[in-house]
Amino acid sequence: MRLQETRWLLRMKNATLDPDEVLSAAEEQMFGLGNSGFCVSCGEEQDGVDPDGRGDECECCGEEAVYGAQELVLMGYAG
Numbered sequence: 001m002r003l004q005e006t007r008w009l010l011r012m013k014n015a016t017l018d019p020d021e022v023l024s025a026a027e028e029q030m031f032g033l034g035n036s037g038f039c040v041s042c043g044e045e046q047d048g049v050d051p052d053g054r055g056d057e058c059e060c061c062g063e064e065a066v067y068g069a070q071e072l073v074l075m076g077y078a079g
Contacts, residue, residue, distance in 0.1 A: 017043055023078040025069035026051075038072060041065035 017038055028034030029051045037049025039058040046059055046066055053068035072078060 017072070017077050019078040021045070022069055022072050026073045026078065029069055034069075037066045037068045038077075039063065039066045040072075040077075 017040065022038060025034060025036040028036065035048050037046050037053050037056065039046065039061060041063040042058060042061040044058060044060040049056060049066055049068045051068040051070035053066065054071060055064045056066035057064050058066050
């Protein structure tokens with residue numbers, strides 16, 4: 001992860017994401033047909049997000065804070 005992106009993440013509102021929900025979505029991406037991602041600003045789940053998606057625009061709040069579920073696991077949002 002780039003230093004600039006890390007600094008931006010630390011300044012975020014950091015919406016509460018359910019770790020079990022993120023992990024379940026990541027497993028569905030790996031073993032099924034799911035393409036879910038989550039907005040780390042507002043917490044909204046979104047479909048059609050690449051597993052390694054970073055900083056996509058949120059359909060709900062408009063922030064560029066949507067990450068793929070697998071990417072969120074790597075970032076520590078799920079155990």
